[in-house]
Every structure is written in C-alpha cells, then in structure tokens.
C-alpha cells in the first residue's frame with residue numbers, strides 16, 4: 163500500500179512551463195503515452211489552481227470512467243460487510259456517483275453541506291504541514307488522476323478513487339470529520355518535525371488504516387483499507403494491536419506491502435477519547451514524552 167508522504171510520482175516543471183509527472187518504470191501506465199499525457203495535464207490543473215476558485219474539471223477517458231464504475235461497485239459490496247456503520251452512513255448521505263468519476267468540485271458541493279469539508283486539487287505530494295494543517299480549516303488535498311485502466315484493482319499511488327471513495331465517504335460523517343479537523347489543529351500546533359511526523363503517523367494508523375470493534379465484528383474506517391480491493395478482505399487477519407499512541411508513533415510500516423500491523427479502537431467513542439483527545443491538546447513536549455516512554 164502506498165504512503166501519502168513518500169509514494170507520489172514526482173511532478174517536475176519544465177523550462178517551458180509545462181509539467182511532467184515522472185512515473186516509475188514499474189508503474190502500470192509507464193508505457194502508455196496517452197495516459198502519461200493526461201497525467202501531465204491533470205497535474206498542471208492542480209499547479210495552476212487558485213484557492214477560492216472552482217476546481218477545474220479533469221478530463222477522463224471512457225476507460226477511466228469504467229474503472230471507477232467497476233471499483234466503486236465492487237467496493238460498495240464489500241463495504242456492507244467490512245465498513246463501520248458511520249462510514250456507511252457517510253456514504254449514504256454523500257451519494258457519490260457510481261457510474262463515472264466525479265469531479266472534485268462536485269465532491270466538494272456534496273460534502274460541504276454535510277460537514278463543511280471541501281476538496282482541493284493536489285498535483286502530487288503536498289508537504290506534511292500543509293496537507294494536515296488545512297484539515298483544520300476543512301480542506302482536504304486530493305489527487306485527481308485515475309489509476310491505469312490495465313489494472314483497475316491496483317494502484318501504486320493514491321488516486322482519485324482512494325481520495326474520494328476512501329476519504330470523502332468518511333469526511334461525510336460529522337464525527338470522523340471532527341477527527342480530521344483535530345488532526346489538522348495538532349499539525350498546526352506542534353513546532354518540530356519529529357512531533358509533526360508523530361501526528362501524521364497517528365493519522366496513518368487511524369484515518370488511513372484504522373479498524374474498530376463493532377459488536378462482535380472488526381470493521382474498518384480507514385480510507386486506505388476501504389479503498390483497496392485487496393486489503394479490505396485481508397485486514398481481519400493482520401496483527402491487530404490495542405489503540406496506543408506511543409505504539410502507533412513507534413511502529414514502522416512498509417509502503418510496498420499491505421499494512422500488516424493495525425490498531426483497533428473499541429468504539430468510535432474510544433477513538434475520539436484516545437486519538438481525538440491527543441490531537442486536541444498535544445504539543446512537542448507531549449510527543450517527546452510519548453516517544454521516550456510510550457505513554
């Protein structure tokens with residue numbers, strides 16, 4: 163599974179002002195010039211974007227709309243079994259289109275009346291402090307490109323399917339949206355890079371890869387699990403650990419594999435108490451203590 167801060171394809175501005183997305187040779191779209199041209203154009207849209215203006219529409223091919231339709235349909239079925247009740251509530255309230263890729267402006271218009279969150283286009287990696295900081299203001303940075311159509315159930319990078327199906331459905335629920343905002347406030351409050359990374363790691367193991375008890379079942383609320391066709395059926399068999407801040411901050415993860423260590427909240431209230439409470443008040447000293455002693 164990808165890692166937000168490290169796994170985006172680099173975006174390079176050329177001398178003539180054009181933009182090139184540097185796909186690795188192993189990327190499924192590497193040898194497809196039409197796909198690469200579209201990736202460059204979509205990255206350019208984000209780089210030219212002026213906050214406060216409508217998000218420009220990205221041009222998608224029929225194949226890309228078909229990828230969305232197939233993945234959204236399959237994930238929708240799996241969500242009934244594997245997603246938390248709040249995530250399903252959020253998805254029902256948001257009402258994303260199932261048969262085509264929605265534009266980010268459209269996602270914002272659906273989301274804002276529910277929880278105040280709006281989307282912002284991102285060409286690729288957004289610096290951690292910016293990505294997390296603006297969550298406090300109700301903005302979520304999102305890529306706009308679609309994974310390559312040759313492998314609809316795989317992506318080496320976070321694409322619009324992850325950003326919207328994974329995150330927007332969660333952001334449509336007020337209690338999850340409040341947690342995202344608290345993460346943003348924490349990222350703005352801490353000063354050192356070590357503390358910022360700790361805040362982002364807690365986000366990684368919760369809003370990206372969090373799992374939660376629901377009755378006798380283990381459900382997922384993390385966007386990384388809920389947008390991954392493969393991972394969604396595997397998470398119950400992973401190494402599931404108690405929701406401890408020090409452990410989350412000290413656990414390394416391998417970006418090239420499924421996330422094999424997961425942290426389990428006993429309820430949404432438990433998540434709000436432990437993680438929401440931490441983000442609501444943490445500072446550099448609190449993080450240093452957690453790193454030194456684990457508590």
Ligand SMILES: [Fe+2]
Nearest residue numbers: 166320370385
């Ligand atoms: Fe994500």
